[in-house]
Amino acid sequence: MTDPGFLTVAGAEKRFGASVVLGGVDLAVARGEFVSLLGPSGCGKTTLLRIVAGLVAPDRGRVVLDGRDITRTPPHRRDVGVVFQNYALFPHLTVAENVAFGLKAKGHRRADIPAAVARFLDLVQMASFAERRAQALSGGQQQRVAVARALAVQPKLLLLDEPFSALDRKLREAMQIDLKRLLRELGITALFVTHDQDEALTMSDRIAVMNRGAIEQLADPVTLYRRPATTFALTFVGLSSRLAGTVREEGDGLIRVETALGTVWAPGRFRPGSPVLLGVRPERIRIGGAGPNAIEAALVEVAFQGARAHLFFAGPDGARTLLAEAPEIPAGAAPGARMRLSWAVEDTLVFPAEPAAQQEAA
Amino acid sequence: MSAPASSSAAAGPVPARWPRLRRPDPVALLALPAFAYLAAAYGWPLLILLARSLSGPDGISLAPFATFLSDPFSWRVIGNTVRTALLVTLVCLVAGYPAAVALARARGAVQALLLLSVILPLSVGVVVKAYAWQIVLRRDGVVSQALVGLGIWDAPQRLLFTETGLVIGAANVFLPFMILPIYAVIRLIDPRLSEAAATLGASPLRRFLTVILPLTLPGIVSGIAFVFSLAVSMYVVPSLVIGDRYQTLATLTGRAFLFMRDEQLGSTTAVILLVIAVAVVVGSTALARRLGGGQS
Ligand SMILES: Nc1ncnc2c1ncn2[C@@H]1O[C@H](COP(=O)(O)OP(=O)(O)OP(=O)(O)O)[C@@H](O)[C@H]1O
Ligand SMILES: [Mg+2]
Numbered sequence: 001m002t003d004p005g006f007l008t009v010a011g012a013e014k015r016f017g018a019s020v021v022l023g024g025v026d027l028a029v030a031r032g033e034f035v036s037l038l039g040p041s042g043c044g045k046t047t048l049l050r051i052v053a054g055l056v057a058p059d060r061g062r063v064v065l066d067g068r069d070i071t072r073t074p075p076h077r078r079d080v081g082v083v084f085q086n087y088a089l090f091p092h093l094t095v096a097e098n099v100a101f102g103l104k105a106k107g108h109r110r111a112d113i114p115a116a117v118a119r120f121l122d123l124v125q126m127a128s129f130a131e132r133r134a135q136a137l138s139g140g141q142q143q144r145v146a147v148a149r150a151l152a153v154q155p156k157l158l159l160l161d162e163p164f165s166a167l168d169r170k171l172r173e174a175m176q177i178d179l180k181r182l183l184r185e186l187g188i189t190a191l192f193v194t195h196d197q198d199e200a201l202t203m204s205d206r207i208a209v210m211n212r213g214a215i216e217q218l219a220d221p222v223t224l225y226r227r228p229a230t231t232f233a234l235t236f237v238g239l240s241s242r243l244a245g246t247v248r249e250e251g252d253g254l255i256r257v258e259t260a261l262g263t264v265w266a267p268g269r270f271r272p273g274s275p276v277l278l279g280v281r282p283e284r285i286r287i288g289g290a291g292p293n294a295i296e297a298a299l300v301e302v303a304f305q306g307a308r309a310h311l312f313f314a315g316p317d318g319a320r321t322l323l324a325e326a327p328e329i330p331a332g333a334a335p336g337a338r339m340r341l342s343w344a345v346e347d348t349l350v351f352p353a354e355p356a357a358q359q360e361a362a
Numbered sequence: 363m364s365a366p367a368s369s370s371a372a373a374g375p376v377p378a379r380w381p382r383l384r385r386p387d388p389v390a391l392l393a394l395p396a397f398a399y400l401a402a403a404y405g406w407p408l409l410i411l412l413a414r415s416l417s418g419p420d421g422i423s424l425a426p427f428a429t430f431l432s433d434p435f436s437w438r439v440i441g442n443t444v445r446t447a448l449l450v451t452l453v454c455l456v457a458g459y460p461a462a463v464a465l466a467r468a469r470g471a472v473q474a475l476l477l478l479s480v481i482l483p484l485s486v487g488v489v490v491k492a493y494a495w496q497i498v499l500r501r502d503g504v505v506s507q508a509l510v511g512l513g514i515w516d517a518p519q520r521l522l523f524t525e526t527g528l529v530i531g532a533a534n535v536f537l538p539f540m541i542l543p544i545y546a547v548i549r550l551i552d553p554r555l556s557e558a559a560a561t562l563g564a565s566p567l568r569r570f571l572t573v574i575l576p577l578t579l580p581g582i583v584s585g586i587a588f589v590f591s592l593a594v595s596m597y598v599v600p601s602l603v604i605g606d607r608y609q610t611l612a613t614l615t616g617r618a619f620l621f622m623r624d625e626q627l628g629s630t631t632a633v634i635l636l637v638i639a640v641a642v643v644v645g646s647t648a649l650a651r652r653l654g655g656g657q658s
Contacts, residue, residue, distance in 0.1 A: 076563050081561060090573060102563050105559070150561070153563060
């Protein structure tokens with residue numbers, strides 16, 4: 001990676017008892033970058049974040065921030081701010097006192113503290129709540145105060161652990177935009193944990209897709225969506241149609257794959273005979289049309305979504321593994337109807353079939 | 363068996379906050395049985411006691427108090443009472459706070475074991491414990507031998523029949539009443555708060571002083587209220603560990619009623635004892651509220 005590596009995590013391993021929670025994670029984040037850790041529940045996102053914050057000691061591996069190895073540095077000497085999932089505001093203090101807490105702890109001049117507190121409360125639009133008890137705030141307000149409190153000490157790095165998960169959708173979307181803008185204005189480097197793919201795609205410069213204690217792919221949102229590196233990345237980020245098959249022919253960077261629904265061409269290099277899993281993003285699939293990649297499938301269900309419609313088709317085993325997205329519900333789209341689906345060769349994603357995927361297809 | 367006066371003083375600190383009675387809340391009725399019981403068993407005798415302490419030969423007068431307080435011996439007794447109670451409370455706080463933290467941090471079987479070791483001694487009667495301390499505090503007892511062994515004392519000494527012995531013994535009896543309320547409060551503190559303070563640059567000591575301590579203050583105040591009011595009015599422990607030479611308000615009250623048959627003196631000392639206990643409990647609660655409210 002050509003990154004300067006403002007934050008570098010190298011070979012981080014952690015086990016709790018017998019279970020390996022992180023199995024050698026490498027991660028590099030550039031100065032000012034917003035990187036998300038995206039993955040299902042229990043994949044080790046919080047653990048990785050806590051290792052960076054110094055709240056959990058890794059069994060192996062190093063954490064380097066701004067050129068300084070902080071692997072053994074206690075949290076209060078790290079310059080790493082954290083916004084916790086439940087906000088963890090101090091219940092015995094007012095909003096202003098919460099924000100002032102870090103400034104006092106870091107020994108800022110007493111006379112300068114009120115102005116700094118006011119500035120950061122202003123930034124999160126909570127100035128009018130300064131004298132309230134932290135407990136007497138709504139979830140969204142607490143979240144803002146938690147952000148102001150973490151930013152007030154001007155940390156080198158801000159860690160956020162699912163800060164929006166307790167908020168309703170509308171508020172969440174508004175806060176996502178606000179937070180992103182605020183961090184950009186302040187030039188803060190951020191590592192953001194979420195299991196919400198839309199949130200990750202909206203906010204991140206790059207996304208680290210995590211699965212079972214490992215980062216499967218670290219890429220910008222467009223690359224991640226268009227060129228997922230693993231079947232996990234394909235299925236976890238965005239929707240997709242999936243079809244299992246066997247490579248029959250290879251040449252010129254193209255492979256011919258035989259599937260239960262017909263022959264499909266895809267870019268890639270696989271030895272003939274290899275079992276593979278094919279994936280296509282639903283908006284790349286046309287209803288009707290012709291070309292090298294065209295198959296027929298039975299429509300199972302139509303889901304109207306306002307701006308577009310999702311059409312689910314039965315895969316070879318009858319499961320709804322094929323999905324096409326259309327701007328309109330096409331004429332004659334009744335469940336049971338057989339329809340032609342086509343897509344471009346270069347839109348076909350190929351992955352080596354995993355044992356589990358093979359079983360599904362069988 | 364303890365003298366009636368000492369039990370009435372111990373009843374003083376129990377209600378921490380009075381319910382608001384403006385709008386009758388049906389839930390408040392749940393407190394009725396306990397309230398009625400306390401009123402009948404403690405309130406009524408207390409009123410009689412108060413009336414008796416205020417009644418001189420010619421009607422209501424404060425003369426008994428004036429007489430009692432003009433005697434230097436009385437002041438020595440009050441001094442003994444307050445000093446031992448404060449020392450016992452202090453020892454319990456210093457020993458009990460870390461114990462409560464350990465109890466709250468422990469998990470699983472270790473926690474169950476620790477909790478048991480705090481609660482089980484409560485089921486051993488005070489008299490039994492006091493006798494046990496008589497043995498432990500003797501010149502050839504464990505404490506004396508340990509102190510000599512550690513080189514703190516040159517020769518074995520007797521702790522029995524001394525104030526130090528009394529404080530050690532009483533602190534042992536009342537320790538659970540300090541540990542349990544503090545433990546109950548610590549258990550409810552979100553561990554993330556301390557972590558958040560750490561990421562904001564607070565050292566372990568600062569985290570303790572600015573986050574953990576203020577949040578455990580209610581538990582500390584309850585513990586102090588419990589232990590002080592128990593220690594200020596203890597009767598059995600001083601009687602058995604230190605004997606007649608050393609009088610506190612509670613032992614004097616007991617003697618006045620049981621041996622001297624001087625109801626006037628007994629009710630006077632009992633009321634003074636009650637006033638001290640209530641003043642400390644109310645005062646510490648008010649202090650805690652101020653500290654908790656204006657924390658910065
Ligand atoms: N202190 C701990 N002791 C034992 N196991 C732990 C501890 N902390 C985490 N784990 C385990 O490690 C695994 C990963 O936990 P982690 O909290 O990092 O997951 P996560 O990706 O943040 O999940 P979520 O999205 O649910 O928050 C889980 O299986 C969890 O049970
Ligand atoms: Mg988590």
